[in-house]
Amino acid sequence: xxxxxxxxxxxxxxxxxxxxxxxxxxxxxxxxxxxxxxxxxxxxxxxxxxxxxxxxxxxxxxxxxxxxxxxxxxxxxxxxxxxxxxxxxxxxxxxxxxxxxxxxxxxxxxxxxxxxxxxxxxxxxxxxxxxxxxxxxxxxxxxxxxxxxxxxxxxxxxxxxxxxxxxxxxxxxxxxxxxxxxxxxxxxxxxxxxxxxxxxxxxxxxxxxxxxxxxxxxxxx
Amino acid sequence: xxxxxxxxxxxxxxxxxxxxxxxxxxxxxxxxxxxxxxxxxxxxxxxxxxxxxxxxxxxxxxxxxxxxxxxxxxxxxxxxxxxxxxxxxxxxxxxxxxxxxxxxxxxxxxxxxxxxxxxxxxxxxxxxxxxxxxxxxxxxxxxxxxxxxxxxxxxxxxxxxxxxxxxxxxxxxxxxxxxxxxxxxxxxxxxxxxxxxxxxxxxxxxxxxxxxxxxxxxxxxxxxxxxxxxxxxxxxxxxxxxxxxxxxxxxxxxxxxxxxxxxxxxxxxxxxxxxxxxxxxxxxxxxxxxxxxxxxxxxxxxxxxxxxxxxxxxxxxxxxxxxxxxxxxxxxxxxxxxxxxxxxxxxxxxxxxxxxxxxx
Numbered sequence: 001x002x003x004x005x006x007x008x009x010x011x012x013x014x015x016x017x018x019x020x021x022x023x024x025x026x027x028x029x030x031x032x033x034x035x036x037x038x039x040x041x042x043x044x045x046x047x048x049x050x051x052x053x054x055x056x057x058x059x060x061x062x063x064x065x066x067x068x069x070x071x072x073x074x075x076x077x078x079x080x081x082x083x084x085x086x087x088x089x090x091x092x093x094x095x096x097x098x099x100x101x102x103x104x105x106x107x108x109x110x111x112x113x114x115x116x117x118x119x120x121x122x123x124x125x126x127x128x129x130x131x132x133x134x135x136x137x138x139x140x141x142x143x144x145x146x147x148x149x150x151x152x153x154x155x156x157x158x159x160x161x162x163x164x165x166x167x168x169x170x171x172x173x174x175x176x177x178x179x180x181x182x183x184x185x186x187x188x189x190x191x192x193x194x195x196x197x198x199x200x201x202x203x204x205x206x207x208x209x210x211x212x213x214x215x216x217x218x219x220x221x
Numbered sequence: 222x223x224x225x226x227x228x229x230x231x232x233x234x235x236x237x238x239x240x241x242x243x244x245x246x247x248x249x250x251x252x253x254x255x256x257x258x259x260x261x262x263x264x265x266x267x268x269x270x271x272x273x274x275x276x277x278x279x280x281x282x283x284x285x286x287x288x289x290x291x292x293x294x295x296x297x298x299x300x301x302x303x304x305x306x307x308x309x310x311x312x313x314x315x316x317x318x319x320x321x322x323x324x325x326x327x328x329x330x331x332x333x334x335x336x337x338x339x340x341x342x343x344x345x346x347x348x349x350x351x352x353x354x355x356x357x358x359x360x361x362x363x364x365x366x367x368x369x370x371x372x373x374x375x376x377x378x379x380x381x382x383x384x385x386x387x388x389x390x391x392x393x394x395x396x397x398x399x400x401x402x403x404x405x406x407x408x409x410x411x412x413x414x415x416x417x418x419x420x421x422x423x424x425x426x427x428x429x430x431x432x433x434x435x436x437x438x439x440x441x442x443x444x445x446x447x448x449x450x451x452x453x454x455x456x457x458x459x460x461x462x463x464x465x466x467x468x469x470x471x472x473x474x475x476x477x478x479x480x481x482x483x484x485x486x487x488x489x490x491x492x493x494x495x496x497x498x499x500x501x502x503x504x505x506x507x508x509x510x511x512x513x514x515x516x517x518x519x520x521x522x523x524x525x526x527x528x529x530x531x532x533x534x535x536x537x538x539x540x541x542x543x544x545x546x547x548x549x550x551x552x553x554x555x556x557x558x559x560x561x562x563x564x565x566x567x568x569x570x571x572x573x574x575x576x577x578x579x580x581x
Contacts (some may be wrong), residue, residue: 004439004440004520006490006519006520006521006525007520007521009490010521010524010525010526010536013526013534013535013536013537014526014535014536014537015537017535017536017537018535018537018539018542021535021539021542021543021546022542022543022545022546023546024546025543025546025547025550026546026547026549026550026553027550028550029546029547029550029551029554030550030553030554030557032554033550033551033554033555033558034554034557034558034561037554037555037558037561038558038561095464095466095482095483096482096531096532096533097533099483099531099533099534100531100533100534100535102534103530103534103535103539104535104539104543111464112464113463113464114461114462114463114464115462115463115464169453174450174452174489174490175489175490178489178490178532182533
């Protein structure tokens with residue numbers, strides 16, 4: 001009997017997922033705990049205002065672009081926000097994804113219609129391609145980019161592309177495409193904590209740190 | 222058995238007119254997805270087709286495949302074809318038993334050397350020859366002996382094609398498919414648990430008409446019947462597209478006939494003709510009856526993570542894995558921090574305060 005695409009799919013849904021999840025949990029926890037255990041030097045100066053509330057405020061406030069920066073690079077902001085929001089919607093509000101997350105988390109929530117998710121996927125991929133073109137064509141961006149940046153673009157783009165193709169039964173037989181889609185997500189899960197994509201969790205600590213630090217000094221964050 | 226006895230003779234003997242025969246040829250052409258222009262050729266081929274000898278071997282199986290095929294309702298194509306072929310050995314259906322039955326098989330093999338069609342249902346145990354024997358002959362040996370002079374082999378049912386239920390984890394008999402043992406003969410896989418009668422007879426009709434095996438996919442299945450997924454042809458597909466799913470077997474969605482994806486339907490990854498040919502004389506098929514497709518025509522369908530779990534759900538329980546990963550993450554980070562702190566302390570220890578006196 002041939003090793004066929006259903007065998008690959010079963011591996012992706014079974015052992016593959018188990019390993020990916022274990023590495024993802026391990027990596028994320030390791031990164032967060034080592035970050036927290038680095039500690040902060042005790043600040044002996046009296047605080048001018050509450051630092052914790054300033055930190056929490058900054059975590060949320062920085063979802064919106066900083067004043068003045070948006071008009072300097074509108075395309076970068078629009079494409080960046082679209083990509084992040086799109087990725088979030090697709091990941092958490094597509095029916096089969098909710099079914100998968102239900103297995104891990106034990107609870108579920110309402111989904112968005114498939115047509116909305118399909119359209120969001122197209123828009124998100126366009127946003128990602130726009131960001132890639134911007135990165136390559138803009139001299140400053142190109143200068144500060146290295147192989148790592150292009151690599152994480154690829155591993156972030158693959159789940160969107162394979163998911164879109166699988167949903168539309170395009171290019172390859174559905175079973176194989178679904179297996180590749182799940183494998184691409186597992187690759188992302190494995191690498192997420194150990195690459196610059198680690199910002200998915202680290203950004204909240206970084207924002208809190210900056211916000212509480214300047215808040216303590218009495219600067220409005 | 223008269224070797225010159227043709228299908229036309231047989232049909233005339235049953236009182237079927239030429240008009241009826243041509244109608245049968247049209248249906249055959251439709252079933253085989255052939256253009257109408259080929260109907261005269263089919264008629265010509267079938268008119269002069271000799272009565273083929275069929276030897277049917279049953280190994281580790283439940284007889285469901287035979288049950289399915291014998292349930293084809295007269296006078297359908299299935300019954301015509303099955304009346305027409307010379308089923309020389311089938312130990313469930315034949316009157317003879319024991320040595321007399323085996324003698325019939327050996328006689329048919331001798332009389333029709335390199336001409337007979339070998340049909341196999343059931344998987345073959347390779348763990349111990351004694352797991353399954355017929356008249357003292359173990360399944361593997363009987364398959365090898367009978368396949369040797371067969372014109373073609375038709376593996377019927379998921380057990381014969383991919384190992385099926387006996388092959389399911391932990392596979393105590395080390396069961397394998399026909400194609401795992403026989404490598405030098407054309408094998409047509411007709412999987413399903415059981416296969417649809419018309420699919421089985423369609424394959425035989427193709428062989429009778431053209432004397433060749435039909436186009437097969439990468440799993441050895443005739444493309445004309447296994448070319449589309451259940452999902453592609455499912456009448457509930459629009460509900461999938463709209464995102465309307467039955468959540469339980471008796472909710473409003475289930476009553477309204479919404480998509481069964483969340484109830485574990487394997488239609489998107491299953492290739493078979495259920496949604497088009499249907500069952501019980503075209504009455505319905507599992508999804509139409511409100512049951513999700515269990516993917517029975519695919520390899521290892523018993524081990525695909527549960528019949529009632531959605532296709533996107535992981536097939537493993539994650540509790541222990543997650544707990545182990547959390548524990549490992551915590552331990553690793555504490556260890557890493559201890560190393561950081563010790564490095565920091567060492568660096569601080571080595572640090573000498575430089576004063577202006579030292580610079581003099």
